[in-house]
Amino acid sequence: MTAGDNTNAGGSDRHVPVLLAEVLAHLEPAAGQVIIDGTFGLGGYSRALLDAGASVIGIDRDPNAVIDGQPMVSAYDGRLQLVLGRFGDLDEIAAGQGHDKVDGVVLDIGVSSMQLDEAERGFSFRFDGPLDMRMSQEGPSAADVVNTMEARDIARIISVLGEERRAGAVARAIAQDRVAKPYLRTSELAGLVERVVGKKPTDPIHPATRTFQALRIYVNQELDELGRALAAAERVLKPGGRLVIVAFHSLEDRIVKRFLADRSEVRAGGSRHLPERVLAAPTFTLMSKGPVVAGYEETSRNPRARSAKLRAGIRTEAPSRPFDARAAGVPALPEFKVARS
Structure with a gap:
């Protein structure tokens, strides 16, 4: 997986899962265990867990x-169950495969190199292709969003999910130009954003990176799915089970950090004026105080690893709790709807 649209997010290292050694060290996979790989992708983590x-x-x-992973299903003689679905439903999917509880869950958040490298999927402006970006290949596409939603809603999406400072200007330009011709190709939208935002030779990333990232996250509801997956992992992990998440962007990592911090707290601090507020028993024990990041050797070999942060926790015996997506940092975003003519 990788964050955003990075020209380094492919190439010779596209099959190398990021932080693989660290993921295995935190999960400690062994014979007899059942582990959920919620983001199968090219199967890098799954293969290592099976091995x-x-x-x-x-x-x-x-x-x-799922189609491309079928040879792995055959090769591992029944130890790999590969399911088409969303990781926000991972507890229900596990139950459907005969496992009410599991020993581990690993999530590698973001878009896969496989998707970025396929021009026809429309995730990347590195290749001209249809403005699509749908991981599941169903539902509204990125073209639907930019060509039919209100400019103010597009601006909020780009501002919140892309952290683009000129989101308003980009959205207004989209709304103005789409009247004459809708945006159907990645190159067309990338050209507009570059024209509006501007490009300096010293800029480390292409000016369309943030806008494309925002549209991809919105189209696939990635942050909402991440929140649902964290809650589902809490429900499905047995005591002593391990949750490992690798995130590539601050938006994702912030949600994971807040979730694990909340779930590992015993009590919130009081003051001399207010009594200490006792919280519910912690559902996770943190495996490290801060994120685990890739070392120099891996980042030199695989540039995608530079932004990766791994966080992990061990499930306690405490019952799972209701999940508050907004408290965990999942932003409220406008619903997809066609603008008034």
Whole structure:
């Protein structure tokens, strides 16, 4: 997986899963265990878990990933169950495969190199292709969003999910220009954003990066799915089970950090004026105080690893709790709807 649209997010290292050694060290896979790989992708984590002796429930919302993974299903003689679905439903998917509880869950958040490298999927402006971006290949596409939603809603999406400072200007330009000709190709939208935002030779990223990232996250409801997946992992992990998440962007990592911090707290601090507020028993024990990041050797070999942050927790015996998406940092965004003519 990788964050955003990075020209380094492919190439010779496209099959190398990021932080693989660290993921395995935190999960400690072994024979007899059942581990959910909620973001199967190219199968890098799943293969390593299977080679360590564990059984794996692989989940991916992209039909192409499930089709391409069938040779792995055959090769591991029944120890890999590969399911088309969303990782926000991972507890229900596990139950459907005969496992009410599992020993581990791993999530690699973002878009896969496989998707970025396929021009016809429309995730990247590095290649001209249809403005699509749908991981599941169904529902509203990025073209639907930019060509039919109100400018103010497009601006909020780009501002919140892309952290683009000129989101308003980009949205207004889209709304003005689409009257004459809708935006149907990645190159067309990238050209507009570059014209509006401007490009300096010293800029480390292309000016369309943030806008494309925002549209991709919105189209696939990635942050909402992440929140649902964290809550589902809490429900499905057995005591002593391990949750490992690798995130590539601050928006994703912030949600993971808040979730694990909240779930590992025993009490909130009081003051001399207010009594200490006792919270519910913690559902996770943190495996490290801060994020685990890739070392120099890996980042030199695989530039995609530079922005990766791994966070992990061990499930306690405490019952799972209701999940508050907004408190965890999942933003409220406008619903998809066609603008008034």
